[in-house]
Amino acid sequence: MARLVLIGLAAGFSSALLGVGGGTVIVPLLLFVGFEIRAATATSLGAIAITAAAGAAVYAVHGDVEPVYAALVGIPAAGGVVLGTTLQQRVRMRTLSYLFAALLVGIAAYMLVAA
Numbered sequence: 460m461a462r463l464v465l466i467g468l469a470a471g472f473s474s475a476l477l478g479v480g481g482g483t484v485i486v487p488l489l490l491f492v493g494f495e496i497r498a499a500t501a502t503s504l505g506a507i508a509i510t511a512a513a514g515a516a517v518y519a520v521h522g523d524v525e526p527v528y529a530a531l532v533g534i535p536a537a538g539g540v541v542l543g544t545t546l547q548q549r550v551r552m553r554t555l556s557y558l559f560a561a562l563l564v565g566i567a568a569y570m571l572v573a574a
Contacts, residue, residue: 462492467506474510481507483563496555497547504540 466488474480482503489499518524547555 466492470506471510474514480510483566486559487563496552496559500547500555 466485469488470480470484472480473484482500485503485506486496486499489502490496494502515524515529550558
């Protein structure tokens with residue numbers, strides 16, 4: 460239980476500081492503490508909903524939320540989640556692990572080159 464609270468703190472902190480905290484922080488840490496990848500992904504999405512609502516509320520108070528743009532990104536993203544979840548249920552867990560690892564390595568390589 461305490462490890463999950465620490466994962467939440469790490470995700471929230473990195474999300475606020477760097478703009479990443481959801482899948483790139485929560486999923487690997489949940490895998491590290493013994494979750495299987497489907498449960499880690501689903502748990503991460505549930506946690507992101509709470510984190511996103513809190514962050515959006517704080518930014519809205521400061522007048523930084525652009526509702527039209529948020530909808531233009533958010534509505535298609537919701538559709539993408541439905542499609543991605545449907546596909547994820549059909550892909551072997553080992554393949555999901557490799558795909559996730561490749562995504563993280565690709566992001567890391569891009570950040571190193573672009574820096």
